[in-house]
Amino acid sequence: MSTRAPWTLVAAREIQVKLTDKNFLVGTALTLVLLLGAMFLPALIGGGAPSYDVAVTDEAATGVVEQAEESLQAADEESAITAVDVADRVAAETAVLDGDVDAALVGEPGAWELLHDGGAPTSLDGALSEAVSASAMAANAEAAGTTVADLTAGSDLAQVDLAADDGAMTGPLAFVLGFAFAMLFYFAALMFGMQIANSVVEEKQSRIIEILAAKIPTRQLLMGKVLGNTVLAFGQLALIAAVSLVGLTVVDLDVALPGLTQAILWYLPFFLVGFLALACVWAAAGALASRTEDLQQTTMPLTMVLVVLFIIGLYLEGTWQQVFSFVPVASTFVMPVRIIEGDAAIWEPVLALALALVFCAVTITLGSRLYERALLHTSGSLSWRRAMSLSKD
Amino acid sequence: MLELHGLSRSYGEHRAVDEVSFTVPDGRMVGFVGGNGAGKTTTMRMIMGVLAPTAGEVRWDGEPVTRADRVRFGYMPEERGLYPKQPVLAQLTYLGRLHGMTQSSARERSEELLTRFGLGERLTSKVETLSLGNQQRAQIIASVLGDPKMLVLDEPFSGLDPSAVDQMSALLREHTANGTPVLFSSHQLDLVDRLCDSIVVLHAGRVVAQGTSEDLRASAPLRYRLVTTGDTGWVRGAAGVQVIDLDGPSALVQPEDEASAERLLTDAVARGGVREFSRIRPTLSEIYREVAA
Numbered sequence: 003m004s005t006r007a008p009w010t011l012v013a014a015r016e017i018q019v020k021l022t023d024k025n026f027l028v029g030t031a032l033t034l035v036l037l038l039g040a041m042f043l044p045a046l047i048g049g050g051a052p053s054y055d056v057a058v059t060d061e062a063a064t065g066v067v068e069q070a071e072e073s074l075q076a077a078d079e080e081s082a083i084t085a086v087d088v089a090d091r092v093a094a095e096t097a098v099l100d101g102d103v104d105a106a107l108v109g110e111p112g113a114w115e116l117l118h119d120g121g122a123p124t125s126l127d128g129a130l131s132e133a134v135s136a137s138a139m140a141a142n143a144e145a146a147g148t149t150v151a152d153l154t155a156g157s158d159l160a161q162v163d164l165a166a167d168d169g170a171m172t173g174p175l176a177f178v179l180g181f182a183f184a185m186l187f188y189f190a191a192l193m194f195g196m197q198i199a200n201s202v203v204e205e206k207q208s209r210i211i212e213i214l215a216a217k218i219p220t221r222q223l224l225m226g227k228v229l230g231n232t233v234l235a236f237g238q239l240a241l242i243a244a245v246s247l248v249g250l251t252v253v254d255l256d257v258a259l260p261g262l263t264q265a266i267l268w269y270l271p272f273f274l275v276g277f278l279a280l281a282c283v284w285a286a287a288g289a290l291a292s293r294t295e296d297l298q299q300t301t302m303p304l305t306m307v308l309v310v311l312f313i314i315g316l317y318l319e320g321t322w323q324q325v326f327s328f329v330p331v332a333s334t335f336v337m338p339v340r341i342i343e344g345d346a347a348i349w350e351p352v353l354a355l356a357l358a359l360v361f362c363a364v365t366i367t368l369g370s371r372l373y374e375r376a377l378l379h380t381s382g383s384l385s386w387r388r389a390m391s392l393s394k395d
Numbered sequence: 396m397l398e399l400h401g402l403s404r405s406y407g408e409h410r411a412v413d414e415v416s417f418t419v420p421d422g423r424m425v426g427f428v429g430g431n432g433a434g435k436t437t438t439m440r441m442i443m444g445v446l447a448p449t450a451g452e453v454r455w456d457g458e459p460v461t462r463a464d465r466v467r468f469g470y471m472p473e474e475r476g477l478y479p480k481q482p483v484l485a486q487l488t489y490l491g492r493l494h495g496m497t498q499s500s501a502r503e504r505s506e507e508l509l510t511r512f513g514l515g516e517r518l519t520s521k522v523e524t525l526s527l528g529n530q531q532r533a534q535i536i537a538s539v540l541g542d543p544k545m546l547v548l549d550e551p552f553s554g555l556d557p558s559a560v561d562q563m564s565a566l567l568r569e570h571t572a573n574g575t576p577v578l579f580s581s582h583q584l585d586l587v588d589r590l591c592d593s594i595v596v597l598h599a600g601r602v603v604a605q606g607t608s609e610d611l612r613a614s615a616p617l618r619y620r621l622v623t624t625g626d627t628g629w630v631r632g633a634a635g636v637q638v639i640d641l642d643g644p645s646a647l648v649q650p651e652d653e654a655s656a657e658r659l660l661t662d663a664v665a666r667g668g669v670r671e672f673s674r675i676r677p678t679l680s681e682i683y684r685e686v687a688a
Contacts, residue, residue: 011493
């Protein structure tokens with residue numbers, strides 16, 4: 003005789019069924035492919051570093067082009083601007099119109115002209131303009147008996163990134179990461195939540211619930227279901243996180259990794275607690291339905307809450323953001339963003355997690371009570387309110 | 396031994412099961428008979444603890460039944476269910492394990508029983524792809540996994556063809572032979588008559604008759620059929636005899652006692668042309684109709 007607790011068997015079955023479900027496997031694989039695509043595609047389409055050909059007619063123009071290449075390489079050392087010698091302006095025009103070169107630089111110092119066929123690439127235009135203006139400025143300064151350095155002294159605006167010190171991220175990267183975190187939780191909560199509700203109603207609809215309820219306490223059944231799906235959700239999250247981190251390293255975004263690791267380490271417990279807080283409520287939603295068709299109706303409040311929290315997580319700022327970062331479940335959306343932005347003191351996520359844990363205990367108690375009451379109610383779907391008032395059979 | 400004492404269940408004002416008491420002795424097969432809505436399923440659910448009784452109790456071997464006892468009961472609910480999308484062997488193995496069996500013994504036993512009942516080729520088929528009769532077989536197998544101490548089967552034979560009924564009743568016989576009490580409900584009275592050691596008849600939530608089929612027959616009113624060559628209208632005037640049905644040469648009568656019956660026969664012989672005078676042994680269905688009327 004085996005001594006394994008029934009819930010472990012239930013959890014193992016949930017996991018095994020899901021892992022042999024083609025839809026789930028294909029869905030997960032597709033997510034990973036999309037994720038990798040999103041990371042690698044910009045690099046592939048962008049074709050890496052820019053490389054331009056510019057037609058020139060004399061040494062002076064070649065000098066400007068070389069200077070422009072230097073300033074371009076300061077930003078991206080693999081980029082290049084190549085000067086292509088042509089005989090005269092007519093030959094340069096032909097080369098541009100034929101598409102042999104990206105543009106042509108003709109004229110003389112003080113009167114340069116950039117010939118192009120409907121607009122030169124922005125970065126090429128920028129680099130050449132900068133080179134022209136720098137050499138003009140140098141010439142003008144010399145004529146006025148001074149130097150460029152003297153002329154521009156004190157004109158720099160020094161940049162001090164306060165966030166950089168505490169390992170936080172700013173700007174678009176922070177937003178993208180916050181968005182990714184919110185998105186991942188939103189989808190996991192929705193997908194695996196629905197899965198829990200579905201597997202509950204499947205047992206109700208196929209009536210196997212009577213056999214199960216006669217064999218094991220329904221609480222064990224609920225526990226196994228919730229934990230099995232939590233393991234699946236967390237496993238999928240880990241897979242996505244691992245693929246993203248490896249992907250980011252490959253596409254050279256690894257500069258952000260230290261801050262990223264810290265953000266992810268905080269995100270994981272919030273994800274887990276947020277997921278668990280909703281899991282038993284999903285199970286109750288499943289138990290309220292008696293057929294799969296009723297699920298949409300009984301799970302509606304949950305889906306609405308998730309959508310609202312998702313939006314709140316992305317767009318709240320200031321005091322409201324701080325307030326919601328302590329509200330259970332909402333904190334899973336909001337607190338990681340605050341951590342990424344570096345404006346949360348260490349006690350704040352700890353307190354938010356503790357609050358979420360308390361809430362989690364409440365929903366587990368309430369959810370499992372509703373689940374047990376509604377489970378053997380097989381005729382028609384129940385409203386949340388009616389289920390609350392059902393006597394325990 | 397399973398005992399029910401005054402088991403009752405009310406839904407609001409409605410008493411679905413009303414003071415039901417009966418016993419399922421060890422090694423006996425008890426048929427649970429009653430029309431739709433008589434309360435059979437509700438009673439079985441209460442035995443299994445799926446539903447709480449409003450009053451009364453279920454006792455196992457003289458003690459109030461516990462959760463630990465019930466885990467060792469095999470149960471087949473009226474509303475059939477296995478996971479439609481899981482292969483049948485994997486599913487029975489899972490149910491066997493919930494019953495406390497080890498992975499390997501649950502698997503072996505499920506495979507053995509599936510093979511025995513002609514599902515050996517379908518071990519990895521999803522339940523939803525099996526015919527209803529085969530799903531039913533799998534369901535019965537599920538209830539006997541894990542060496543149950545007691546079997547509670549709600550309509551186990553509905554939807555089975557005669558040979559499957561024979562196979563399944565043989566399986567149940569193996570369990571009673573080992574001393575396991577079996578309670579099963581059925582609408583098929585001839586089947587209950589054939590298989591069961593005793594019968595409990597439920598009507599409108601109450602037990603209206605119980606005992607072996609011999610007991611039930613013995614309690615049925617004494618009836619005789621008289622067939623003569625002439626008209627039997629004269630029996631209406633016979634003393635101590637109630638006429639149930641009269642049809643020319645044939646009469647169905649209910650004498651007050653054996654003495655009245657003998658007098659009737661003497662009269663008939665005196666009138667001549669007696670072709671038949673026979674004691675009517677009521678079928679179980681007739682008894683059932685009588686008590687459930």
